[in-house]
Amino acid sequence: MTDGSNDIVKTVRTFIASNFYLSDKFKELDPGLSLMDTGIVDSTGILEVIEFLEEKFEMVIENDEIIPENLDTIDNIEKFVRRKKGL
Amino acid sequence: MPLNKEVMNIDPEKEADRICHFLKEYLHEHKREGYIVGLSGGIDSALTLTLCVKALGSKNVFGVILPEKDSNPISERLAREHAKSLGIEYVVEDITSVLEAFGTYEKRDEIIRKIYPAYSSNHRIRLYLPENILEKDSINFFSIDIMEGDDIVFSTRLRRKDSQVILAATDTKQRTRMMHLYYHAESMNHAVCGTTNRTEMIQGYFVKYGDGGVDIEPLAHLYKTQVYSLSRHLGVHQGIIDRPPSPDTFNSHVSDEAFFFRMPYEKLDMLLYAWENDMDERGTASIMGLGTEQVKRAFTDFERKHTASRHLRMLPPNMFEGD
Numbered sequence: 394m395t396d397g398s399n400d401i402v403k404t405v406r407t408f409i410a411s412n413f414y415l416s417d418k419f420k421e422l423d424p425g426l427s428l429m430d431t432g433i434v435d436s437t438g439i440l441e442v443i444e445f446l447e448e449k450f451e452m453v454i455e456n457d458e459i460i461p462e463n464l465d466t467i468d469n470i471e472k473f474v475r476r477k478k479g480l
Numbered sequence: 481m482p483l484n485k486e487v488m489n490i491d492p493e494k495e496a497d498r499i500c501h502f503l504k505e506y507l508h509e510h511k512r513e514g515y516i517v518g519l520s521g522g523i524d525s526a527l528t529l530t531l532c533v534k535a536l537g538s539k540n541v542f543g544v545i546l547p548e549k550d551s552n553p554i555s556e557r558l559a560r561e562h563a564k565s566l567g568i569e570y571v572v573e574d575i576t577s578v579l580e581a582f583g584t585y586e587k588r589d590e591i592i593r594k595i596y597p598a599y600s601s602n603h604r605i606r607l608y609l610p611e612n613i614l615e616k617d618s619i620n621f622f623s624i625d626i627m628e629g630d631d632i633v634f635s636t637r638l639r640r641k642d643s644q645v646i647l648a649a650t651d652t653k654q655r656t657r658m659m660h661l662y663y664h665a666e667s668m669n670h671a672v673c674g675t676t677n678r679t680e681m682i683q684g685y686f687v688k689y690g691d692g693g694v695d696i697e698p699l700a701h702l703y704k705t706q707v708y709s710l711s712r713h714l715g716v717h718q719g720i721i722d723r724p725p726s727p728d729t730f731n732s733h734v735s736d737e738a739f740f741f742r743m744p745y746e747k748l749d750m751l752l753y754a755w756e757n758d759m760d761e762r763g764t765a766s767i768m769g770l771g772t773e774q775v776k777r778a779f780t781d782f783e784r785k786h787t788a789s790r791h792l793r794m795l796p797p798n799m800f801e802g803d
């Protein structure tokens with residue numbers, strides 16, 4: 394398991410880059426970019442992200458936590474994971 | 481037009497005439513003799529049937545009722561009653577055996593058994609999205625309830641792959657219905673008349689090559705609330721008008737609102753209108769008595785559903801250079 398912010402960002406970014414189609418425009422995958430507004434990840438795709446986070450960071454994501462402010466950008470995901478893991 | 485309750489108003493007589501003209505023109509242009517309408521027992525197909533009969537008379541309209549083992553029996557009863565009241569010929573063809581031969585139920589049930597090993601034919605299921613998006617923000621994901629009678633015995637969020645397989649299996653019901661409708665249409669030199677309304681069309685609430693696989697869509701410009709007002713004006717069966725809209729595809733009842741739209745139709749249509757017409761969130765909120773955040777969430781949901789369903793509304797891209 395990783396715990397540093399950069400590690401979380403890197404891990405999530407690598408997962409998204411290798412599992413979702415990124416057009417040239419979004420190749421950089423800026424951590425502040427909305428994953429859903431840009432269409433990089435759709436609502437079914439976000440479930441795949443959730444499943445990855447649960448497995449990789451050994452945590453359970455509750456239904457109430459499936460909200461944009463936790464999951465819509467890599468930055469938000471990083472903060473969410475840190476908060477959940479008490480890091 | 482600024483946003484107000486009147487934007488949903490239609491002149492029902494004029495609207496009915498306009499649609500009847502549209503229906504007749506298509507037949508003339510494509511040399512077909514009538515329409516086939518798949519009757520689900522819901523309001524959209526009931527209004528479509530009524531309009532077809534108004535346009536062509538009962539002799540040139542043929543109704544097809546296609547229940548399967550998960551359908552609510554009330555659907556078939558209402559569809560029959562409405563067809564009889566309009567004096568059209570119709571058939572009832574149970575598609576359960578076709579779906580069984582394809583493996584629709586088996587494919588779906590295999591996933592459900594993986595989630596809940598005790599699942600059996602005594603259980604009923606329903607899928608739904610998170611609660612009303614105006615009340616609470618959430619990204620869309622499907623949950624499943626497994627029921628015994630009216631009691632929920634198991635409930636969980638579906639994993640991506642599992643929801644995809646269950647929905648893909650369920651969509652074969654609509655695609656099988658399309659196949660039946662075209663059998664009748666071709667054998668009678670008729671056209672298949674679609675029943676998708678504007679509220680559904682914009683957000684992709686139909687199955688590609690299923691209920692979206694038709695020759696003409698006479699309701700695609702009408703919001704659901706307008707479908708209701710036209711239906712009331714044209715005397716559609718009151719039992720159908722009073723019935724809460726549902727996909728009627730799972731053996732336990734789920735409303736359209738819970739399964740897809742995440743808000744009641746009265747609010748949905750007005751908000752959709754505002755979104756389509758690029759109205760600002762604050763003004764829309766004030767007129768509708770909502771908070772700006774609520775309107776923002778609704779607009780975001782529309783935008784995402786619209787974008788995600790764009791491929792449903794397109795013909796297959798091609799490089800053909802003919803007409």
